[in-house]
Amino acid sequence: MDLDEGWLSRRIFHDQDIYEAEMRNIFARCWLFVAHETQIPNPGDFLTTYMGEDAVIVCRQKDLSIKVFVNSCPHRGNKVCYADAGNARRFVCNYHGWGFDTAGKLQGMHEEYCYDPGDIDKSKWGLKEVAKVDSYKGLVFATFDPAVPSLADYLGDYRWYLDCIVDNDEGGTELIGGCIKSIIPANWKFGVENFVGDAYHAGWTHDSGTRAMNDGNPFPPIDMVNSFHASANGHGHEFGLEGVGDIFLLGRPKVMEYYNSVLRPRMAKRLGERRSMIFGSVASASIFPNVSYLPGISTFRTWLPKGPMQLELRTWVIVNRNMPDEIKEEITTGVMQTFGPGGAFEMDDGENWENCTLSNRGVVTREEKLHYRCGIGRKLDHPEFPGTIYRGQYNDANQRGFYRRWQDLMNAGGAWSEVPDRNSNRLRGRETRDLPGGLLNL
Numbered sequence: 001m002d003l004d005e006g007w008l009s010r011r012i013f014h015d016q017d018i019y020e021a022e023m024r025n026i027f028a029r030c031w032l033f034v035a036h037e038t039q040i041p042n043p044g045d046f047l048t049t050y051m052g053e054d055a056v057i058v059c060r061q062k063d064l065s066i067k068v069f070v071n072s073c074p075h076r077g078n079k080v081c082y083a084d085a086g087n088a089r090r091f092v093c094n095y096h097g098w099g100f101d102t103a104g105k106l107q108g109m110h111e112e113y114c115y116d117p118g119d120i121d122k123s124k125w126g127l128k129e130v131a132k133v134d135s136y137k138g139l140v141f142a143t144f145d146p147a148v149p150s151l152a153d154y155l156g157d158y159r160w161y162l163d164c165i166v167d168n169d170e171g172g173t174e175l176i177g178g179c180i181k182s183i184i185p186a187n188w189k190f191g192v193e194n195f196v197g198d199a200y201h202a203g204w205t206h207d208s209g210t211r212a213m214n215d216g217n218p219f220p221p222i223d224m225v226n227s228f229h230a231s232a233n234g235h236g237h238e239f240g241l242e243g244v245g246d247i248f249l250l251g252r253p254k255v256m257e258y259y260n261s262v263l264r265p266r267m268a269k270r271l272g273e274r275r276s277m278i279f280g281s282v283a284s285a286s287i288f289p290n291v292s293y294l295p296g297i298s299t300f301r302t303w304l305p306k307g308p309m310q311l312e313l314r315t316w317v318i319v320n321r322n323m324p325d326e327i328k329e330e331i332t333t334g335v336m337q338t339f340g341p342g343g344a345f346e347m348d349d350g351e352n353w354e355n356c357t358l359s360n361r362g363v364v365t366r367e368e369k370l371h372y373r374c375g376i377g378r379k380l381d382h383p384e385f386p387g388t389i390y391r392g393q394y395n396d397a398n399q400r401g402f403y404r405r406w407q408d409l410m411n412a413g414g415a416w417s418e419v420p421d422r423n424s425n426r427l428r429g430r431e432t433r434d435l436p437g438g439l440l441n442l
Ligand code: FES
Pocket: 073, 074, 075, 076, 077, 078, 093, 094, 095, 096, 097, 098
């Protein structure tokens, strides 16, 4: 791959060795989203999810801190919790009855007398805990790597954009209506790269859906002067400044009215006029490596890798906690009609990613390059927008930013000190360093 030239190898979407390296070099090292704080408000509240392919339990402790530990029994490896979420006093393994408290400590087991003195030191056989847990304005992240930079540094300048959705009004956000899971036979990166910057597909792929949702009206035109790609450390937000694109696509007039009369004025006070216009615009975003959201549409999602050619998509509706119930319901209905599993837009995307993944695998096809050069000359210094900025929403800039970070991590060999700074415009000159040969010099 050569991101300065603007092309990628197709191997990264199906190769098993590359996938294994992604699990080690990216998912076992980066900060990964595991929960929203409001999903587990009380002691004993838990949910289960995955960090890479490692199953984990995210659990609120008695002191209200949050612990994350591996959902795998140290006896034979069974999951100690099969449930998606709930409240527990302990987790007891189904297989031989080993029991763990909500901090993951081994408390005891079925027929404990079968162990002779010296067979087991219970204090050493708890559930493996992650290295660090931290949260950013309600979003809880965890990492297996004790050497990872702080979450604040990891998010870097991207926080300016992330605040558009997690800090646009008093009281913060919540995920409502439960989690929807679906399996898509596609590589996980196709979901992330689509949301990080692919405004280009929207007016074409989603043309019929847009017309069906909006009385025959087509996708709003993109103003290529007043729209941008912004990326920092592989995270990215692509946006316009027109204020109403995604809110219009949600197709709920009451939400549009609430946004125009209540939310946007408050947002302008809190985050500034500029970000109040970014929020509702045609926009999409991803947090590296595998979280995405649409600010004005309010879908929030994570792409869990399940092998190189399959992903599990988990989606939620994100709203401000202080919104009236009626508006929360309207938003939920709108999200289901657009980005629910049967939504007008969700189905269009999945079919495309499935076929991208499958066709890239052909033994002859895989040797061909993929084009990621759109807008490569449109980089600019913007006085107001943090991160690395490109003009024009129809652009591959954020996708290049995402894969640059991906490549940095895949090549850094385990040390964060070897991972280049990709946080902002401060970076000058060539956008990628020259990489040595080997598996990942694709
Ligand atoms: S595998 Fe969990 S108790 Fe045996």
